[in-house]
Amino acid sequence: MGYEFDEQVEVRGADGEYAAELSPGWLVGGGLNGGYLLAVVGNALRASLPGKPDPLTISAYYLSASVPGPATVSVEVRRDGGSVATAAVDLRQGEEARLTALATYGDLGRLGDDVRTTAEEPVMPPPEECVSHAFAPEQVRRMAPMLQRFDMRFHPGQVGWAVGQPSGNGLLSAWFRLADGREPDPISLLMVVDALPPVTFDLGMPGWAPTLELTAHVRATPAPGWLKVRHATRNMAGGMFEEDCEVWDSAGRLVAQSRQLARQPRPAAD
Template identity: 45%
Template sequence: MTSEYDEATTFELTGNRATARLSSDWGIGNAVNGGIIMSLLAQVTSSVSRSAGGHGDVLGLSAVFLSPGADGAAEVSTDVLRNGRSMTTAQTLLSQEDERVRAFVTLGDIDRYAEPITLNPQPPAMPEPDACVRSSDAPPDALSQSGLLSRVDIRLDPACVGWAVGQPSGNGELRGWIRFADGREPDLHSLLLFLDAFPPVTFDLGAKGWVPTVQFSGYLHARPAPGWLQVRTRTTTVAGGLHEEDAQIWDSTGRLVAQSRQLASARF
């Protein structure tokens, strides 16, 4: 049985151009989640790179969000800029009449860079998933405005959810667990979705409404082991309606498998 994530990232490739369909099933309000778009871009870029004799595992992706993705057909065009012995560099663009997302992508053989581990930050202490607050327990109006929340299972550390009842901690940090709601196990390129799937960290500072990403840089370090992923998001700078958000993901073995930094809006 094909998972909802696999359906959402399906594409047809002809040369260096792919056609796909973005779905509001992965939306937040009126926009399609940026993480699912980046996962799609990663998979298209991987296919184009392999067909050009390059590498197939995304190591890093830096994206600029030019306009919100919408439900409907999309076109992805990818240009391989350089094929080296150990890495490939490509540029990819997703359009829906208007340009939506443009990204530079670095690809290689992820297994070559996964070992040996010289330094691995440890995941933060948090309760087990069954002792955390489930995203499915969000108010019905919040669930109706976010198809994404029906497709990922998020469990937040109870110490980080005061904002949900009007009592944000002011620490600027969220912690918890995440996995696909339909049981699909995580893979390398799905980590780009999980890096951008948590509630905005500015909720912990009293922000209101969803927070659109302006610029995003994500780094993938290893293929994740099956099971729950642990996530921590933090911000240290909020000014003038913008903030930076750092995310880290550990797999079920306690290994850091992905991290990101993004520039996003903050609405108070």
């Protein structure tokens, strides 16, 4: 039996031209989740780069909000070297450009599994002692049907935003896994870096925060099991904020990082 995630990021085609069916299961706010879209184009890049299946880095610009339904993905290989290749990719729906990105791919298995960092792994209670996203406020669950796609358990000391008591620290941490039991891999990490609620929730600013640009680095193939995901922000200016993400696997390794620039959530009345 196939996994839901694989079906929803599937692309069909060849020679750099692919068709995709974007799933309504990834709606959030006014469009489809940016990490989900990154995984869709990530699959098209994988199909265009034989022998280099894994994203190493990808920088995406979100040009307009994507909607459920048919989409086309075009890949142009810019350079294909011995161990890495770089390609440009565009996602369109009809005449509307939705996303454009530049990515470098390789084979993480061949590049080595030596993962070192001076970053500190988040300290989390075990998943059964954390707070399930199922207890998120009704307005959050209505805004983000994508929450049904996974199992997310928040650090109990970082869920004040859910009861109207945000900490103001700009920090969210959670255990994460896909709801149907699919184990993490490099393509799914492109989605995971954008899966938590916007970190602005912890600043007392709930609401959809559209991504303008997102850069993800995949450092290693994740071990099976739960992931730890941490989002943080330090700056807000001009109606925009940055969101930094770290993803740690069950072996305690930092396997993915990202930074995105997003718009400040708008009041509901807007």
